[in-house]
Amino acid sequence: MLSFILRRLLIIVPMALLVVTVTWALIRIAPGNFYSTERTLPPAVEANIKKKYGLDRPWYEQYGMMMLNIVKLDFGDSLRYPGQTVNEIIRRHLPYSATIGFFAYILALLIGLTAGIIAALKQNSIWDYGSMALAMLGLSVPNFVLGPVLVLVFALGLYLVPPSRWGGISSLILPVITLSAIYAAYIARLTRAGMLEVMRSDYVRTARAKGLDEKTVLLKHALRGGIIPVVSFTGPALAGLLAGTVVVEKVFAIPGLGNIFIQSVFNRDEPLVLGIVAFISILIMIFNLAVDISYGFLDPRIRYE
Amino acid sequence: MVENVQVEKGTSLWADAWKRLLKNKLAVFGMIILGLMIITVIVGPPLIRWTTGLTADYIPSDGDLIRSFPPSMQHPMGTDEAGRDLLARVLQGGRISLMVGIISTIVSLIVGVSYGAIAGYLGGRIDNFMMRVVDIIYAIPYILIVIVLLSVFGGPNTPGWIGWLSEKLGGAGNQGLSQIFLLFFALGLVSWLTMARVVRGQILSLKNQEFVLAAKATGVSTFAIIFRHLVPNALGPVIVYATLTVPSVMLTEAFLSYLGLGVQAPYASWGSLAADGIKNIAIFPWQLIFPGVTMALTLFSLNFLGDGLRDALDPQTRKF
Numbered sequence: 001m002l003s004f005i006l007r008r009l010l011i012i013v014p015m016a017l018l019v020v021t022v023t024w025a026l027i028r029i030a031p032g033n034f035y036s037t038e039r040t041l042p043p044a045v046e047a048n049i050k051k052k053y054g055l056d057r058p059w060y061e062q063y064g065m066m067m068l069n070i071v072k073l074d075f076g077d078s079l080r081y082p083g084q085t086v087n088e089i090i091r092r093h094l095p096y097s098a099t100i101g102f103f104a105y106i107l108a109l110l111i112g113l114t115a116g117i118i119a120a121l122k123q124n125s126i127w128d129y130g131s132m133a134l135a136m137l138g139l140s141v142p143n144f145v146l147g148p149v150l151v152l153v154f155a156l157g158l159y160l161v162p163p164s165r166w167g168g169i170s171s172l173i174l175p176v177i178t179l180s181a182i183y184a185a186y187i188a189r190l191t192r193a194g195m196l197e198v199m200r201s202d203y204v205r206t207a208r209a210k211g212l213d214e215k216t217v218l219l220k221h222a223l224r225g226g227i228i229p230v231v232s233f234t235g236p237a238l239a240g241l242l243a244g245t246v247v248v249e250k251v252f253a254i255p256g257l258g259n260i261f262i263q264s265v266f267n268r269d270e271p272l273v274l275g276i277v278a279f280i281s282i283l284i285m286i287f288n289l290a291v292d293i294s295y296g297f298l299d300p301r302i303r304y305e
Numbered sequence: 306m307v308e309n310v311q312v313e314k315g316t317s318l319w320a321d322a323w324k325r326l327l328k329n330k331l332a333v334f335g336m337i338i339l340g341l342m343i344i345t346v347i348v349g350p351p352l353i354r355w356t357t358g359l360t361a362d363y364i365p366s367d368g369d370l371i372r373s374f375p376p377s378m379q380h381p382m383g384t385d386e387a388g389r390d391l392l393a394r395v396l397q398g399g400r401i402s403l404m405v406g407i408i409s410t411i412v413s414l415i416v417g418v419s420y421g422a423i424a425g426y427l428g429g430r431i432d433n434f435m436m437r438v439v440d441i442i443y444a445i446p447y448i449l450i451v452i453v454l455l456s457v458f459g460g461p462n463t464p465g466w467i468g469w470l471s472e473k474l475g476g477a478g479n480q481g482l483s484q485i486f487l488l489f490f491a492l493g494l495v496s497w498l499t500m501a502r503v504v505r506g507q508i509l510s511l512k513n514q515e516f517v518l519a520a521k522a523t524g525v526s527t528f529a530i531i532f533r534h535l536v537p538n539a540l541g542p543v544i545v546y547a548t549l550t551v552p553s554v555m556l557t558e559a560f561l562s563y564l565g566l567g568v569q570a571p572y573a574s575w576g577s578l579a580a581d582g583i584k585n586i587a588i589f590p591w592q593l594i595f596p597g598v599t600m601a602l603t604l605f606s607l608n609f610l611g612d613g614l615r616d617a618l619d620p621q622t623r624k625f
Contacts, residue, residue, distance in 0.1 A: 140604035145597040
């Protein structure tokens with residue numbers, strides 16, 4: 001188990017560097033520059049800019065310098081916001097995205113697990129069909145449509161919550177609901193399928209045969225195996241939450257990491273783009289590792305060597 | 306000589322699956338809506354031009370300051386910000402959205418099926434290596450890379466060969482079209498991973514069966530064994546997964562269009578139309594509602610059809 005964790009942790013470093021390399025190559029291969037504007041710069045000015053940012057050196061030297069700095073976890077200064085380091089910018093904007101993402105996933109788990117378990121227990125009833133139809137709807141409505149519609153109804157129509165921006169718990173409600181909808185739908189479907197499969201398995205029958213009461217059978221035996229698909233969905237969900245926060249932050253004008261990332265890509269702010277990509281890749285890989293480890297606790301049949 | 310042999314006609318796997326599919330009311334509903342949507346999207350734009358003379362990019366030249374008109378007899382879905390007929394634009398956008406969904410899925414099918422089949426059939430070390438590569442790419446936040454790819458190579462920076470391709474197919478100087486082609490590749494190349502895993506699993510369970518041994522014994526080449534004998538037998542799960550890839554790709558396209566990276570004017574997709582509509586949601590809500598609902602309805606049908614197909618074709622993973 002320990003060697004498995006160590007091996008996986010060791011693999012994260014080269015993988016993150018690989019992702020950064022691909023991103024760096026994409027930015028560099030494309031024509032144009034972060035300083036290119038409508039009007040052409042005088043050659044002397046351009047040469048100065050190139051010199052300042054080391055762009056006059058051969059590409060392998062630039063690549064080597066960048067990699068060296070990234071290994072030291074120093075992403076340098078942003079090109080668009082001079083004087084601010086990439087690390088500062090990430091630290092400043094991450095809390096917004098993390099808060100929304102965290103609460104959205106918790107809400108999705110609450111709704112999804114409840115709906116999925118009810119649907120599985122009352123299979124083929126009105127509850128089952130109703131919650132599964134709702135889940136399908138959640139999968140089919142894009143979040144950038146859902147968000148503005150919620151704003152229109154609850155903020156501009158009923159004046160219950162602020163329509164956008166950050167400030168207080170009430171401003172969190174709509175972004176969190178918008179972001180969680182699609183995950184709640186996925187989780188409900190996964191839970192239902194997982195529970196239905198487990199309820200027919202031998203060990204649940206054994207638990208019943210032992211004379212355990214229905215509540216213990218469901219919550220202690222069936223649920224543990226039934227939610228394995230939900231746990232393995234956590235990895236992809238985190239990657240998806242990221243894309244989701246990009247949209248939700250744009251819809252609700254929240255200064256989170258997703259918004260900053262899009263801006264930095266448009267500005268060709270290379271250090272900031274690379275910093276955010278590296279940070280998020282490492283985050284996702286650590287989460288995936290945590291998910292793989294947690295299988296072992298949920299399903300005793302899974303062992304790692 | 307045997308004559309007048311009465312051949313007992315057995316139900317093939319496909320006929321059986323078709324029968325099961327038809328029993329699933331929601332899947333049939335999805336199929337009907339989808340079929341209608343495809344027909345409307347194909348015949349709609351010429352029909353509108355023929356009856357009212359409106360096209361998706363016709364901007365009226367009279368000097369009204371406000372050009373967004375609510376739904377009326379002349380414009381059943383109203384008009385957009387510039388005064389263009391929204392119905393014509395939604396139908397035109399549907400062509401692009403469905404095309405992006407279908408073509409990107411085909412790209413992912415070609416890459417994913419070949420990759421998965423080769424890995425599964427060859428097995429051993431090659432399989433191990435190929436699937437580790439998939440695992441590694443799987444862990445990458447691909448959406449970030451797609452955003453970088455589309456923004457640095459979008460607009461005037463489209464790589465030459467994509468520009469060449471869109472020029473051959475859509476005429477010269479077609480900037481918007483090369484952006485759409487870029488989108489096909491970006492979306493197709495990231496959605497093949499799960500397909501490769503699905504196909505590999507199928508091939509692994511098939512490759513030790515007698516018909517493969519028979520093919521080997523008669524000297525069929527490895528390539529032919531993989532693509533003529535094994536892949537057709539793994540089609541069921543592949544079709545199911547492809548059906549579910551289409552809506553997810555369409556959602557991603559809409560998401561990218563919303564960020565201004567996907568389909569761009571003069572072209573439109575449901576995603577870009579909805580994105581335009583959001584700007585005026587409080588004053589001209591129809592500009593969001595019509596493209597949004599059309600898109601949601603299509604995705605709804607595709608998801609139902611995909612679920613139905615899974616139940617019909619893949620009884621093992623059936624959700625009871």
